[in-house]
Amino acid sequence: MPELRLNLITKEWVIISTEKAKRPDDFKSRKRGRILPEFVATCPFCPGNEDKTPPEVYCIPESSKWKIRIIPNKFPALDREAERARTNKGLRHSISGFGIHDIVIETPLHNMTTALLPLEEVVEIIRAYKKRFIEMHSDPRIGHVIIFKNQGTGAGTSLEHPHSQLIGTPVTPFQVRSRIEEAIRFFDITGECLICRIMKEEKEDGSRIIFETEHFVAVIPYAALSSFHTWLLPKRHVGSFSDISDEEMSDLALNLKIVLSKLYIGLSNPDFNYSVRSNRPNDAKSEYFHWYINIMPRLSASAGFEMGSGIFINNSLPEESAEYLRNVKVP
Numbered sequence: 618m619p620e621l622r623l624n625l626i627t628k629e630w631v632i633i634s635t636e637k638a639k640r641p642d643d644f645k646s647r648k649r650g651r652i653l654p655e656f657v658a659t660c661p662f663c664p665g666n667e668d669k670t671p672p673e674v675y676c677i678p679e680s681s682k683w684k685i686r687i688i689p690n691k692f693p694a695l696d697r698e699a700e701r702a703r704t705n706k707g708l709r710h711s712i713s714g715f716g717i718h719d720i721v722i723e724t725p726l727h728n729m730t731t732a733l734l735p736l737e738e739v740v741e742i743i744r745a746y747k748k749r750f751i752e753m754h755s756d757p758r759i760g761h762v763i764i765f766k767n768q769g770t771g772a773g774t775s776l777e778h779p780h781s782q783l784i785g786t787p788v789t790p791f792q793v794r795s796r797i798e799e800a801i802r803f804f805d806i807t808g809e810c811l812i813c814r815i816m817k818e819e820k821e822d823g824s825r826i827i828f829e830t831e832h833f834v835a836v837i838p839y840a841a842l843s844s845f846h847t848w849l850l851p852k853r854h855v856g857s858f859s860d861i862s863d864e865e866m867s868d869l870a871l872n873l874k875i876v877l878s879k880l881y882i883g884l885s886n887p888d889f890n891y892s893v894r895s896n897r898p899n900d901a902k903s904e905y906f907h908w909y910i911n912i913m914p915r916l917s918a919s920a921g922f923e924m925g926s927g928i929f930i931n932n933s934l935p936e937e938s939a940e941y942l943r944n945v946k947v948p
């Protein structure tokens with residue numbers, strides 16, 4: 618029988634459709650393998666084409682080239698030069714389109730993917746995220762910064778070259794605000810952080826844990842929104858990603874690489890999104906909020922029902938997905 622499960626972080630219901638449940642390896646990506654070259658002359662992110670992008674705001678050099686470049690998005694969603702000005706006219710509220718939109722070019726190699734990158738290079742990417750996350754937040758016009766990656770056309774990007782993005786917005790998005798409010802509500806009732814409590818229960822239960830390292834736990838949520846939806850939860854309670862230590866950054870890189878390698882091998886290199894869910898640096902000491910990373914392989918498209926109701930349908934059992942990923946061996 619199908620089951621509805623409640624995601625306590627968002628208070629959203631998810632239909633776990635066990636009737637239609639497929640076997641975990643039925644989710645393997647069907648996209649036709651296309652061998653990408655290491656270098657594409659027309660790609661603006663490939664080495665030698667640096668003049669096709671705006672000047673970088675950060676760069677990790679390596680011999681004659683670079684290892685990582687962070688550049689302003691040439692076609693930004695928001696304008697970094699604008700003033701933050703609010704207008705309220707009756708029921709019409711608006712803010713000028715101020716914001717900061719950065720692209721992190723993760724490697725000079727056009728055909729690389731996080732799963733295959735050397736660990737030290739993934740550590741450098743995390744370090745670059747932290748640096749820009751803190752810098753963007755130091756601008757008083759910024760209300761929230763989201764760090765995210767879209768890999769593949771199914772995840773919303775047409776640019777093949779490995780990259781991720783940071784967008785600083787002048788407002789706190791509703792999705793973030795509602796997670797913070799739910800976390801406060803849970804703390805008011807129980808005196809506990811919701812994520813710390815979830816992590817404790819998941820570790821006791823064990824069935825949805827994929828693996829854990831010294832500083833992180835990789836788990837498929839009880840009410841996973843879609844197949845193989847995964848959380849990377851830091852074991853140390855802290856409200857903001859800005860507070861991550863050097864040791865935790867190395868361990869996070871290892872975790873990200875293991876999860877993405879398990880997806881790459883076990884599900885044949887699916888498109889995916891990941892994002893860092895974090896409070897602001899000023900709220901790092903918050904007792905109720907706990908930052909984490911959300912990873913979503915794009916294995917099926919969400920449709921009208923999800924859009925219309927906000928109720929997701931997951932055609933896989935989170936416990937089976939976790940077991941499947943536990944057993945995928947990574948190098």
Ligand SMILES: [Zn+2]
Nearest residue numbers: 660663727778
């Ligand atoms: Zn390229």
Ligand SMILES: [Zn+2]
Nearest residue numbers: 810813854907
């Ligand atoms: Zn916590």
